[in-house]
Amino acid sequence: MANDFTPEQRKRIRERYLRVDTSNVADVLDTLGYLDQGLSPDFRPYPREAGQLAGWAYTVRGQMTPYELGGDADKMQACQGLSEGEISVWSGDGQGICYFGELIAIGMKERGCLGALVDGGVRDVRWIGAQKFPVYARYRTPVQSIGRWKVNAWQIPVYLRGATTPLVRVRPGDFILGDDDGVIVIPFEIVERVLDEAEGLTQKEVQIRARLQEGLTLAQALEQFGHV
Structure with a gap:
């Protein structure tokens, strides 16, 4: 498990993942029999230039729940558990509303959180971008969650x-x-194996690109290096 790694090992693994592409990771997962780890193409970076998202999942779940305005204490409590190197992963049945905005993003960043993955909406996109805090979400919306959507669990399996x-x-x-x-999800049991093999694929692609620039044809490159 990720919890079995030391903080330094977690940091090093993340740094290495930042040097491989999701496409290579997806190919490795296929060869290992993990065929359904890719997330919906609806997930997009906000802002568009947010950059890569990489880190260990810290999960939060919520649901549509009408209640009085005044804040979501459970959401704030859930965010208090975030730690260095983690990605906050937000799930639930929310429709048309944001799960969080700029201020919670700032609070998460202060705790060492490295970004957010949101199966729902996000707002304050411009200001979150100014924080250099990558967010991948299904949509953007100005409509707040308070009074509409409420956190009901965290650090549990989510979907x-x-x-x-x-x-x-x-x-x-x-x-x-x-x-x-x-976006792709790598199960913690195989995180190192997937990384090792994805790095191998990446190196092979680097060699192929170099040979193609030297004048090798694509057919010749595939004959020499095999399918990638």
Whole structure:
């Protein structure tokens, strides 16, 4: 599990994942029999230039619940548990509302959180972008969650919309990787194996690109290096 790694090991693993693409990670997961780890293409970076999302999952779940205005104490309590190197993963049945905005993003960042993955909405996009805090969400909206959507659990397995399956399970400690191609979930049991093999694929692609620039044809490159 991620909890079995020391803080330094967690940091180093994350740094290495930042140097591989989600596409290579997805290919490795396929070869290992994990065929449904990709999230829905509806997940996009906010702002558009937010950059990569990489870190250990800290899960939060909520649901549509009418209540009086005045804040969501459970949401604030959930965010207090975030720690260095984690990604806050937000799930639930919210529709048309944001799960959080600029101020909570600032609070998460202060605790060492490295970004957010939101199966719902986000607002204050411009100001979150100024914080250099990457957020991947399904949509943006100015409508707040207070009075409409309420956190009811955290640090439990949650389910997010998938690319090849209706839902993808995300557990505390799974690894989240997002880039221009989308978002993928790496189960914590195989996080190192997937990383090692994805790095191998990445190196092979570097060699292929170099040979193509030297004048090798694509057919020749595939014959030499095999399918990638």
